[in-house]
Amino acid sequence: MQSNAALEYDYSLAKKFTFLTILFGILGMLVGTLIAAQMAFPELNYLLGEYGTFSRLRPIHTNTVIFGFTVSGIFATWFYLGQRVLKVSIAESKFLMVIGNIQFWLYFVGALAATISLLFGVSSSKEYAQYEWPFDIVVVIVWVLWGVGMMGLIGIRREKALYISVWYYLACFLGIAMLYLFNNMAIPTYFATEGLGSILNSVSMYSGTNDALVQWWYGHNAVAFGFTVPIVGMIYYFLPKESGQAIYSYKLSLLSFWGLMFVYLWAGSHHLLWSTVPDWMQTMGSAFSIVLILPSWGSAINMLLTMKGEWNQLTDNPLIKFMVLASTFYMLSTIEGPIQAIRSVNAIAHFTDWIPGHVHDGTLGWVTFMIMAAIFHMAPRMFKREIYSRKLMEAQFWLQTTAVVLYFTSMWIAGITQGMMWRAVDEYGNLMYSFIDTVTVLHPYYAIRALSGVMYFIGFLMFAWNIYKTMTAGKELTQEPQFRTPMA
Amino acid sequence: MDMDLRNLQGYAHIFMSGFLVIMLYWYIIHLYRSEKKGERDYEKYGNIALDDEVTSTPVEDKRASEREYKEENK
Numbered sequence: 001m002q003s004n005a006a007l008e009y010d011y012s013l014a015k016k017f018t019f020l021t022i023l024f025g026i027l028g029m030l031v032g033t034l035i036a037a038q039m040a041f042p043e044l045n046y047l048l049g050e051y052g053t054f055s056r057l058r059p060i061h062t063n064t065v066i067f068g069f070t071v072s073g074i075f076a077t078w079f080y081l082g083q084r085v086l087k088v089s090i091a092e093s094k095f096l097m098v099i100g101n102i103q104f105w106l107y108f109v110g111a112l113a114a115t116i117s118l119l120f121g122v123s124s125s126k127e128y129a130q131y132e133w134p135f136d137i138v139v140v141i142v143w144v145l146w147g148v149g150m151m152g153l154i155g156i157r158r159e160k161a162l163y164i165s166v167w168y169y170l171a172c173f174l175g176i177a178m179l180y181l182f183n184n185m186a187i188p189t190y191f192a193t194e195g196l197g198s199i200l201n202s203v204s205m206y207s208g209t210n211d212a213l214v215q216w217w218y219g220h221n222a223v224a225f226g227f228t229v230p231i232v233g234m235i236y237y238f239l240p241k242e243s244g245q246a247i248y249s250y251k252l253s254l255l256s257f258w259g260l261m262f263v264y265l266w267a268g269s270h271h272l273l274w275s276t277v278p279d280w281m282q283t284m285g286s287a288f289s290i291v292l293i294l295p296s297w298g299s300a301i302n303m304l305l306t307m308k309g310e311w312n313q314l315t316d317n318p319l320i321k322f323m324v325l326a327s328t329f330y331m332l333s334t335i336e337g338p339i340q341a342i343r344s345v346n347a348i349a350h351f352t353d354w355i356p357g358h359v360h361d362g363t364l365g366w367v368t369f370m371i372m373a374a375i376f377h378m379a380p381r382m383f384k385r386e387i388y389s390r391k392l393m394e395a396q397f398w399l400q401t402t403a404v405v406l407y408f409t410s411m412w413i414a415g416i417t418q419g420m421m422w423r424a425v426d427e428y429g430n431l432m433y434s435f436i437d438t439v440t441v442l443h444p445y446y447a448i449r450a451l452s453g454v455m456y457f458i459g460f461l462m463f464a465w466n467i468y469k470t471m472t473a474g475k476e477l478t479q480e481p482q483f484r485t486p487m488a
Numbered sequence: 489m490d491m492d493l494r495n496l497q498g499y500a501h502i503f504m505s506g507f508l509v510i511m512l513y514w515y516i517i518h519l520y521r522s523e524k525k526g527e528r529d530y531e532k533y534g535n536i537a538l539d540d541e542v543t544s545t546p547v548e549d550k551r552a553s554e555r556e557y558k559e560e561n562k
Contacts, residue, residue: 009542159550251519251523255516258512262512280498
């Protein structure tokens with residue numbers, strides 16, 4: 001490895017994963033919009049026979065947006081900012097380039113095959129962990145390859161200190177590795193039934209309450225290490241870089257990091273409040289969920305304070321708008337989650353539509369906004385062209401912001417209505433409503449959610465179009481922009 | 489009192505939580521104290537994101553510090 005004047009960052013892997021982010025984003029959000037519409041208009045379940053039913057499509061939506069869209073976004077941003085903050089080009093090591101490319105192709109083919117398998121009903125039926133064991137093995141290999149690539153890049157770095165974003169990506173790698181392995185421990189039913197079962201279909205190695213506990217330890221921490229940790233890593237790089245302002249307090253970023261690591265892993269049992277899980281574990285889940293506000297808000301406030309004295313950029317630069325809105329939604333969902341984890345609130349919220357409402361102000365407002373902002377920032381650097389249209393970006397921002405607001409407000413109302421109706425009793429203690437009564441009342445809110453899905457999806461297509469036009473028709477740049485992303 | 493496994497787990501958990509809380513607070517003190525003593529300047533690491541060209545001078549040069557380490561331990 002000789003230093004030479006023509007040394008440049010290699011964005012080929014970041015570009016490839018950016019394409020996948022957009023591809024899986026379109027697929028996952030299209031299916032999400034369709035199933036939201038199915039909730040409001042059940043006839044839509046019968047468009048494609050068994051392949052078009054809610055039960056087949058719902059795991060495709062969740063797994064595609066998590067393991068397709070978000071994970072591609074994590075990989076794309078890692079292969080971009082990892083090089084930059086470590087001040088080393090991945091092309092300086094042939095080995096790392098080969099590993100990265102194997103990771104890409106294995107991931108691409110594996111993720112597509114896994115999605116198709118869900119369409120055909122091959123599923124282990126554990127939420128967010130539906131992929132059957134052969135696909136789990138592919139996921140593990142992809143993850144190990146990413147880890148090797150990451151450690152390799154860190155090994156050949158020029159910058160001695162690991163920037164805070166790198167810590168977050170490392171935590172994402174380690175956290176998901178641990179969670180995914182433990183929760184997906186399963187045995188093909190063929191071996192569990194002396195040859196009567198199937199090789200492809202498997203059962204969990206845990207049973208009953210233990211299975212539920214492991215599942216929600218996984219489920220909640222998939223949110224932690226997939227939807228929170230790497231996204232915080234992204235905003236810690238992209239917001240300072242885009243605004244030209246260093247992080248408000250680097251010490252606070254370190255403290256929030258360790259706080260998040262310490263607290264998050266214990267909070268999963270709040271998914272099992274009022275269940276057969278030991279009482280102390282439920283209390284622990286609630287308590288840790290409330291403590292979780294501190295490190296989450298520590299990061300979010302740090303981000304907002306980074307803009308101190310530079311708030312004019314919020315009106316001048318739509319990309320800053322995307323990121324400030326993302327951190328605001330991060331604050332909203334990290335206060336909403338702990339509220340839902342309080343036992344008495346959970347008694348109303350559990351199993352209602354308030355829960356998907358909460359999930360979506362996090363995923364649509366925080367995760368997707370941040371990933372799109374990251375891609376908008378990276379595109380002119382990767383393709384050496386200006387962003388095609390600022391106006392389109394502004395329109396997309398307002399359309400999608402309205403969509404997120406419609407989504408979570410309709411689900412708040414629907415969820416609380418539902419929770420109250422389920423509990424309502426008359427003077428003799430009989431339930432006042434049957435299930436279908438709640439469905440009738442909730443119909444308008446389901447329709448609003450479907451509409452918000454359509455709006456958000458259109459916004460995502462506008463984003464995809466803007467990136468496509470940037471690549472093909474954006475004004476060419478002679479020099480890489482230092483901070484603010486140039487746009488026409 | 490009946491000390492079955494579940495009880496032990498509960499006590500172990502309380503002990504661990506207390507221990508980790510102390511560690512976390514110790515960490516805050518450590519961050520501020522080492523900056524006050526002039527041993528570390530944490531805020532300079534924020535510049536890693538801003539000045540991030542491949543040709544930029546690292547905030548802390550890993551290769552240079554490795555060379556120094558080798559020289560010192562010859």
